[in-house]
Amino acid sequence: MASRFLILSVWSFFFFFFAVSQAQYYSGQQKVFDVRNYGARGDGRADNAFAFTKAWKEACQWSSGRSTVYIPLGIFYLRQVIFTGPCKNPITVIIKGTLLAPKNPNTIKQDEWILFKYVDNLTVTGGGLLDGQGYYSWPLNDCQKNPNCQPLAMNIGFAFVKSSRINGLRSINSKMGHINLFSVNDFNITGVTITAPGDSPNTDGIKIGKSKDMHISNVTIATGDDCIAILDGTTNLDISHVRCGPGHGISVGSLGRYKEEKNVQGITVRNSVFNGTTDGLRIKTWAKSISQISASNFLYENIQMINVGNPINIDQQYCPHGQCDGSGKYASHVQIKNVTYNNIWGTSTSKEALKMQCSQKFPCQDVELSDINLKYIGSDGFVTSLCINVVGGKVRGKMVPSDCKI
Ligand SMILES: *[C@@H]1O[C@H](CO)[C@@H](O)[C@H](O)[C@H]1NC(C)=O
Numbered sequence: 506m507a508s509r510f511l512i513l514s515v516w517s518f519f520f521f522f523f524a525v526s527q528a529q530y531y532s533g534q535q536k537v538f539d540v541r542n543y544g545a546r547g548d549g550r551a552d553n554a555f556a557f558t559k560a561w562k563e564a565c566q567w568s569s570g571r572s573t574v575y576i577p578l579g580i581f582y583l584r585q586v587i588f589t590g591p592c593k594n595p596i597t598v599i600i601k602g603t604l605l606a607p608k609n610p611n612t613i614k615q616d617e618w619i620l621f622k623y624v625d626n627l628t629v630t631g632g633g634l635l636d637g638q639g640y641y642s643w644p645l646n647d648c649q650k651n652p653n654c655q656p657l658a659m660n661i662g663f664a665f666v667k668s669s670r671i672n673g674l675r676s677i678n679s680k681m682g683h684i685n686l687f688s689v690n691d692f693n694i695t696g697v698t699i700t701a702p703g704d705s706p707n708t709d710g711i712k713i714g715k716s717k718d719m720h721i722s723n724v725t726i727a728t729g730d731d732c733i734a735i736l737d738g739t740t741n742l743d744i745s746h747v748r749c750g751p752g753h754g755i756s757v758g759s760l761g762r763y764k765e766e767k768n769v770q771g772i773t774v775r776n777s778v779f780n781g782t783t784d785g786l787r788i789k790t791w792a793k794s795i796s797q798i799s800a801s802n803f804l805y806e807n808i809q810m811i812n813v814g815n816p817i818n819i820d821q822q823y824c825p826h827g828q829c830d831g832s833g834k835y836a837s838h839v840q841i842k843n844v845t846y847n848n849i850w851g852t853s854t855s856k857e858a859l860k861m862q863c864s865q866k867f868p869c870q871d872v873e874l875s876d877i878n879l880k881y882i883g884s885d886g887f888v889t890s891l892c893i894n895v896v897g898g899k900v901r902g903k904m905v906p907s908d909c910k911i
Pocket residue numbers: 591592593594595625626668
């Protein structure tokens with residue numbers, strides 16, 4: 506009897522020991538949540554919003570380790586979706602297949618077709634495709650004429666997202682912009698390809714506002730609007746190895762139009778190529794501005810321009826839709842300061858390859874131009890520049906066009 510009890514206790518002891526060590530093993534375990542197990546169908550027709558959200562919720566609540574939401578090959582129609590955190594652990598979303606947006610823009614009742622919010626340590630990867638099906642809504646877009654036009658959904662958004670990254674993703678034909686970053690912090694984008702026709706309206710590539718500490722590198726962007734649009738409140742953004750064009754270039758602004766805008770500070774653009782864009786490196790502020798903010802500490806370096814409309818362009822007289830009555834009485838309140846252009850070369854399709862039309866009230870300060878070599882491709886004259894209200898600047902090395910007095 507006693508010996509049987511002893512054997513039993515020994516067994517229980519081992520069993521207990523085993524269970525504890527298993528639990529410890531599982532505590533670092535990662536788990537894959539395949540959307541097919543939640544009813545997702547890659548047939549291009551069924552709405553997968555419910556299945557995706559369910560898979561996300563379980564992955565987000567998985568407390569034993571890293572979790573992965575897996576979207577396999579296939580065409581997954583999606584009406585609209587919001588992936589909300591906070592999650593218990595770092596989370597990865599692998600998109601292998603195509604996510605297909607509704608054709609009718611009114612079907613989407615949020616600012617982004619696919620939105621991530623309040624998430625930390627998120628990775629979106631897999632090289633899959635977001636197809637915004639914008640062809641059907643572009644003809645309805647009247648934003649060029651109507652300043653109060655109805656915004657259409659952007660393809661994907663990240664709001665209040667921290668320590669996260671997109672690594673390998675394709676986005677085509679968004680209804681408006683493609684990737685929207687709002688109030689993100691420590692966020693990286695690499696290996697992303699964004700495409701829409703050069704004449705598609707407002708199809709910005711990457712749009713960033715009120716965000717900080719970001720890296721964008723190795724991206725290819727060809728759209729009908731800005732390749733990258735940097736809006737107010739963006740600080741410490743490092744951009745490199747971008748292939749941009751067609752499109753409107755890498756743009757800071759428009760700044761200054763609204764109350765309570767925040768400064769833009771610490772933007773670097775390096776080792777990039779602009780090909781067939783209307784603008785290259787542009788800073789744009791409203792002539793008729795109410796917020797008194799600054800745009801400072803910018804470095805543009807090692808940039809090739811191929812047939813670019815306005816390779817270098819500071820425009821503080823921006824005032825579309827005839828809102829400034831052409832009288833020239835408005836002067837932007839945005840202070841541009843400490844901007845360096847170093848080693849910018851290539852071809853311009855306009856004679857004025859270098860344009861800096863700064864504010865009369867707040868002239869541009871500490872602008873440095875070094876090793877600029879831009880040629881006009883036309884045969885009706887030579888490359889020139891237009892530099893207004895630029896004070897205390899510096900010119901170094903080669904300087905073509907050579908007539909900018911700063
Ligand atoms: C995110 O990662 C940081 C640093 O590794 C960690 O401190 C934090 O707890 C993580 N948060 C989540 C939700 O995983």
